[in-house]
Amino acid sequence: MTQRIFIDGGVGTTGLEINERLAGRPELSIIALDADRRKDASARRDALNAADIVILCLPDDAAREAVALIDNGRTRVIDASTAHRVADGWAYGFAELEPGHRERLANSRFVANPGCWPTGFLALVRPLVLAGLLPVDWPVTVSGASGYSGGGKSMIAEYEGAGGAPSAFRPYGLGLAHKHVPEMQRYSGLRHPPLFAPAVANAYRGMIVEVPLQLRALPGAPSAADVHGALAAAYAGSPIVGVEALEDSAAMTQVRLEHVGATDRLALFVFGNEATGQARLVAALDNLGKGAAGAAVQNLNILAGLPETAGLRL
Ligand SMILES: NC(=O)C1=CN([C@@H]2O[C@H](COP(=O)(O)OP(=O)(O)OC[C@H]3O[C@@H](n4cnc5c(N)ncnc54)[C@H](OP(=O)(O)O)[C@@H]3O)[C@@H](O)[C@H]2O)C=CC1
Numbered sequence: 424m425t426q427r428i429f430i431d432g433g434v435g436t437t438g439l440e441i442n443e444r445l446a447g448r449p450e451l452s453i454i455a456l457d458a459d460r461r462k463d464a465s466a467r468r469d470a471l472n473a474a475d476i477v478i479l480c481l482p483d484d485a486a487r488e489a490v491a492l493i494d495n496g497r498t499r500v501i502d503a504s505t506a507h508r509v510a511d512g513w514a515y516g517f518a519e520l521e522p523g524h525r526e527r528l529a530n531s532r533f534v535a536n537p538g539c540w541p542t543g544f545l546a547l548v549r550p551l552v553l554a555g556l557l558p559v560d561w562p563v564t565v566s567g568a569s570g571y572s573g574g575g576k577s578m579i580a581e582y583e584g585a586g587g588a589p590s591a592f593r594p595y596g597l598g599l600a601h602k603h604v605p606e607m608q609r610y611s612g613l614r615h616p617p618l619f620a621p622a623v624a625n626a627y628r629g630m631i632v633e634v635p636l637q638l639r640a641l642p643g644a645p646s647a648a649d650v651h652g653a654l655a656a657a658y659a660g661s662p663i664v665g666v667e668a669l670e671d672s673a674a675m676t677q678v679r680l681e682h683v684g685a686t687d688r689l690a691l692f693v694f695g696n697e698a699t700g701q702a703r704l705v706a707a708l709d710n711l712g713k714g715a716a717g718a719a720v721q722n723l724n725i726l727a728g729l730p731e732t733a734g735l736r737l
């Protein structure tokens with residue numbers, strides 16, 4: 424049966440990427456609004472209620488408004504915004520979170536697509552918590568760099584405007600209360616908020632998320648191989664998440680922001696030093712790929728009972 428899909432916010436940065444991934448799929452029929460009606464609440468209400476599945480690519484307030492416009496008990500929702508990620512009644516759309524989670528998503532009506540930063544963070548940390556390698560009360564730090572498309576149309580305009588890029592590298596979130604911290608804490612299972620130190624780089628897309636660990640201070644002083652083993656087991660056979668072999672990581676001297684390019688892949692690395700008992704866990708992804716549009720399309724496939732990677736760039 425053809426699924427009717429409506430992308431609210433379909434001409435924004437994430438919406439356009441999703442449209443590209445859904446083009447030419449005969450099992451889906453896309454409901455599109457004329458340009459002059461795309462913000463008209465009545466036109467949106469009709470489209471939202473006509474769809475089997477809607478994907479919201481809107482600012483948080485507009486996403487909440489869109490959900491309120493749905494007045495039937497049938498339309499399913501994937502929200503790419505931050506509005507519902509830790510809200511009651513919403514499932515968290517990171518299929519790889521833990522065993523059984525994908526099946527939970529398949530049976531959900533309301534799915535919150537993860538933030539780009541939490542996608543890298545949770546991919547690295549959740550398996551370690553589940554394996555008992557990282558105690559739930561461990562003080563975890565996460566840092567990294569994102570392409571400026573992570574800030575949507577306004578940040579793209581800021582970086583590509585007449586004045587040129589405002590900075591080559593710009594740490595932000597300096598109040599230590601970034602909007603992604605609650606979902607990082609909730610879905611990792613950590614008892615305390617991770618210390619999150621993000622930055623924007625002067626590149627359109629791409630993201631590096633890093634969790635440094637003082638392995639020798641952890642209970643049992645696990646090795647980098649122990650950590651790597653837990654990650655490799657968690658993502659064995661995944662067509663989307665890859666864990667670089669330990670010996671290959673050991674031969675690397677750098678990881679580039681562009682590592683996965685414009686794809687929906689998520690690459691994980693463990694860089695360890697036995698002598699110091701330290702490790703740097705790194706996730707490389709595209710903020711617009713697995714960090715946004717790729718995850719939304721993956722979730723759409725899961726909800727619709729379609730092959731999970733259909734339309735993805737892998
Ligand atoms: N960019 C990224 O890497 C990621 C983004 N997200 C989230 O996805 C959502 C979309 O982000 P992004 O695509 O970057 O943002 P953009 O600003 O690029 O796009 C948002 C779109 O929503 C439209 N819009 C705003 N208000 C309304 C409304 N009331 N009705 C209909 N359309 C409306 C905007 O219209 P107009 O064109 O007129 O401004 C714009 O086209 C946000 O919640 C963002 O936080 C999540 C993960 C990663």
Ligand SMILES: CC(=O)N[C@@H](CCC(=O)OP(=O)(O)O)C(=O)O
Pocket residue numbers: 503504505537538539540569570571572573574578603621622623
């Ligand atoms: C570079 C940059 O500013 N990135 C955004 C995150 C983009 C994202 O994940 O989107 P959500 O806002 O939907 O969570 C930020 O840090 O707020």
